[in-house]
Amino acid sequence: MRKLYRWYCKAEEVACGVGFVVLVLFVFLSAILRFFRFSMSWNIDMAMLLLAWTAFIGADIAWRGGQIIGVDILTRSLPATLRRIIELLVYLIVLAALVIMFVFGTRLAWTERVATYQSMPIPYSLVTISLVVASLSMVFTTLQKIRRVVLAMAGKGPVPGESAGAPAESGEATETGEDK
Numbered sequence: 001m002r003k004l005y006r007w008y009c010k011a012e013e014v015a016c017g018v019g020f021v022v023l024v025l026f027v028f029l030s031a032i033l034r035f036f037r038f039s040m041s042w043n044i045d046m047a048m049l050l051l052a053w054t055a056f057i058g059a060d061i062a063w064r065g066g067q068i069i070g071v072d073i074l075t076r077s078l079p080a081t082l083r084r085i086i087e088l089l090v091y092l093i094v095l096a097a098l099v100i101m102f103v104f105g106t107r108l109a110w111t112e113r114v115a116t117y118q119s120m121p122i123p124y125s126l127v128t129i130s131l132v133v134a135s136l137s138m139v140f141t142t143l144q145k146i147r148r149v150v151l152a153m154a155g156k157g158p159v160p161g162e163s164a165g166a167p168a169e170s171g172e173a174t175e176t177g178e179d180k
Contacts, residue, residue, distance in 0.1 A: 015057060016057040020050075020058075023050040026046055027047050045119045056135075057133075087149050095142045106132050
């Protein structure tokens, strides 16, 4: 299971990187072609599709790596146990929001399945599915973060002062996708 998750994380990073490069190429190509008064409207639509996918997948990669901005000025001076309880509550709120995004994103993708882009014969739901996929992936990431906080509260987690979601100092992750 760990090997599968590690493979999924790597595939997500590669897909996001490749998608971003292709997105930049589409926009650049469109700008060059416009200079020569040749318009390809599907280029921009495809770029918007790639933007949605790379943004949402990138959000999961950032969430997993602890790269999302957090404000800890209020909790810094609190005792470790109280800090972990607050962290757990925040993760539970994030989990609830992600489940809501997944449910309503799925509904929206279902209703948009018949509408297509004007320039391409692909459905709008392909963009909406990016939200569904990313929110589901972020649910798994959040569940891991919750697990780490609970283990830390039980005395089996990271050393005191280390955030359950923060990346390791070395910047490397173990084979489970968790920080060292």
